[in-house]
Structures are given as structure tokens and as C-alpha cells.
Amino acid sequence: MEIEYLREILEGVKNGSVEVDDALTELKKLPFEDLGFAKVDQHRNIRNGYPEVIYCQGKTVEQVKKIVERLMEKNNNIMATRADIKCFEAIKEITDDAVYYEEARIVVVKKRDISKVSKMIAVITAGTADIPVAEEAAVTCETMGNRVERVYDVGVAGIHRLFARLDVIREANVLVVVAGMEGALASVVSGLVEKPVIAVPTSVGYGANFGGLSALLTMLNSCATGIGVVNIDNGFGAGFLASMINKL
Structure with a gap:
């Protein structure tokens, strides 16, 4: 939109509807x-x-x-x-x-329409308590024109819940995995797919979780390949990055 705005200013100068000094100010x-x-x-x-x-x-x-x-x-x-x-x-x-x-x-x-992307981003949480951070990622992705599927509360404490949604998980072009506690879910998901996984540690957890530090370190030290890690509770950063990847 800035390019169009610039063109309008220059056209205004050309046809005399915009003074040169006003154009310089803009x-x-x-x-x-x-x-x-x-x-x-x-x-x-x-x-x-x-x-x-x-x-x-x-x-x-x-x-x-x-x-x-x-x-x-x-x-x-x-x-x-x-x-x-x-x-x-x-x-x-x-x-x-x-x-x-x-x-x-x-x-x-929303002031204008944004081009939509047909490829899907999956936003996955380990637990229900991780949903606020996941929603920050999901809404960011949707606002930027992406199709999002939410797969919530499928952590490693009941891994069968994750396997029940493998059809959606494997359809995704990019995956955002949000987890607190020990943060193991990102490693598990990355071992099941051939697409990039953006791991988001959350501050959810008991004392030795250290406000998300334990989940962050687990994700950084993952032996699974294809994982990138954003900062603790940074759902927006994960959603923005997922959108960029999805639009490549």
C-alpha cells in the first residue's frame, strides 16, 4: 500500500493537485x-x-x-x-x-483484503494451559492470510491423542508446536513429519520449569531434525515465521 501511496503523491505533484512542499512533507x-x-x-x-x-x-x-x-x-x-x-x-x-x-x-x-494461501499451518499444543500462546500464533497466521488447523491438548502424557490427529498434522506445510513443562512435544512431532517445525516453549509448569526455561532448553537440545525454536511464550513470533515459510 505504501507504493500506491507514493504513486498517488507523485501523480498529484505531476497534475498540480499536490504542492511540492506538501509532497516533501509526506x-x-x-x-x-x-x-x-x-x-x-x-x-x-x-x-x-x-x-x-x-x-x-x-x-x-x-x-x-x-x-x-x-x-x-x-x-x-x-x-x-x-x-x-x-x-x-x-x-x-x-x-x-x-x-x-x-x-x-x-x-x-482489517482495512483491506489480503491474499490467501491454500497451504495449511497446524498449531499444536501439549496442554490446554498452552492455548493462549497457541492462539497468539494461530490468530497471527490467520491475519496474515493463512489457513490454520488447531490441534490442542495432545501432549506426551497421552501420546495416543496426538496419533489420532496424524492426518491433520501430516497435511500441514508448517507446524507450530507449543508446549510447557518439559517441552518434549516438539521433538515427537518433528519425528513424524517432513515439514518445518517451529517450537514455542511456554512458561506453563511447576517450579523447576523456571518460567519456561526447561522447555526452551529441551527444544534447543532436541535430537529431532527440522526444528527451529522461538523465545518463551512468543506465539506472535512463531506465527509470523510460520506465515513467512508458508508463503515461500
């Missing part, structure tokens, strides 16, 4: 726009294929609202991650297009 905003408290990257869609995503945790509601307003001016689809209901209500004040995915803690503002 062009200065293309790399990023400085709001004082944030530098909004208006150029990211050209570089990465998807606009900047707002990480809400640690920001005030007013800061989130202002960033959304600026991104909306480019007619972008917007994702706000780790958003609470207050962030959603503030965004709803400036657009009716906002949808809140409570379990994923994501607000999505």
Missing part, C-alpha cells in the same frame, strides 16, 4: 514517523510484506491509540499484540473495524 514520513514516544515504521510493509505490529504491553492506552491512528492513515491492516480489553475499547473509539481475540490478546483492524 515523503519524509515514509521511512518512519516520529510521534515523540514512538517512531512508527511506515516503511515496513515494503520491506517485510506486512505492516508494523504494535506490542501493547508496557505502553499506555493513549500511546497505543495514537499509533493505531497513524497506521490507519496508510490503510494498513493492523495487529496489536498483548492487548487487554482497555486497549481494545480505546481502538474501537477510532474505528469500527477492530476485532478483539481475547484468548490470543490480539486486536486486529
Whole structure:
């Protein structure tokens, strides 16, 4: 959309509907726009294929609202991650297009259609407690135009539950495996498929889990091949990477 916006500015200068000084002001905003408290990257869609995503945790509601307003001016689809209901209500004040995915803690503002990918991404969890992180990954994938199948609560404590869904798992082009505790599920899944597995350790677990560190180390030390590991509880990062792979 930034390319189209740039063309509109240049065409406006050409036909006289846009003053040169006004065009220069607009062009200065293309790399990023400085709001004082944030530098909004208006150029990211050209570089990465998807606009900047707002990480809400640690920001005030007013800061989130202002960033959304600026991104909306480019007619972008917007994702706000780790958003609470207050962030959603503030965004709803400036657009009716906002949808809140409570379990994923994501607000999505859809301003335009995005091309769909026929190939499927499977998002798999070891337990029910891992679902919020998995939903962050799944909603990210869907927002970016991917077809997603969810396979939840199929951890190694009852491995027959996983085997019962092998048809879906083996159909997937990319797999996101979300697990806390000891994090063994990613290794098991990777041993069953010929597609890339993105492992997401979660902070779910008792004391010696160390807030997800045990699952992270298990996934990093997996003897199964084809596994890449993202940070603890980073469902968004896993979903974004899965989407990139799925669209290759």
C-alpha cells in the first residue's frame, strides 16, 4: 500500500493537485514517523510484506491509540499484540473495524483484503494451559492470510491423542508446536513429519520449569531434525515465521 501511496503523491505533484512542499512533507514520513514516544515504521510493509505490529504491553492506552491512528492513515491492516480489553475499547473509539481475540490478546483492524494461501499451518499444543500462546500464533497466521488447523491438548502424557490427529498434522506445510513443562512435544512431532517445525516453549509448569526455561532448553537440545525454536511464550513470533515459510 505504501507504493500506491507514493504513486498517488507523485501523480498529484505531476497534475498540480499536490504542492511540492506538501509532497516533501509526506515523503519524509515514509521511512518512519516520529510521534515523540514512538517512531512508527511506515516503511515496513515494503520491506517485510506486512505492516508494523504494535506490542501493547508496557505502553499506555493513549500511546497505543495514537499509533493505531497513524497506521490507519496508510490503510494498513493492523495487529496489536498483548492487548487487554482497555486497549481494545480505546481502538474501537477510532474505528469500527477492530476485532478483539481475547484468548490470543490480539486486536486486529482489517482495512483491506489480503491474499490467501491454500497451504495449511497446524498449531499444536501439549496442554490446554498452552492455548493462549497457541492462539497468539494461530490468530497471527490467520491475519496474515493463512489457513490454520488447531490441534490442542495432545501432549506426551497421552501420546495416543496426538496419533489420532496424524492426518491433520501430516497435511500441514508448517507446524507450530507449543508446549510447557518439559517441552518434549516438539521433538515427537518433528519425528513424524517432513515439514518445518517451529517450537514455542511456554512458561506453563511447576517450579523447576523456571518460567519456561526447561522447555526452551529441551527444544534447543532436541535430537529431532527440522526444528527451529522461538523465545518463551512468543506465539506472535512463531506465527509470523510460520506465515513467512508458508508463503515461500
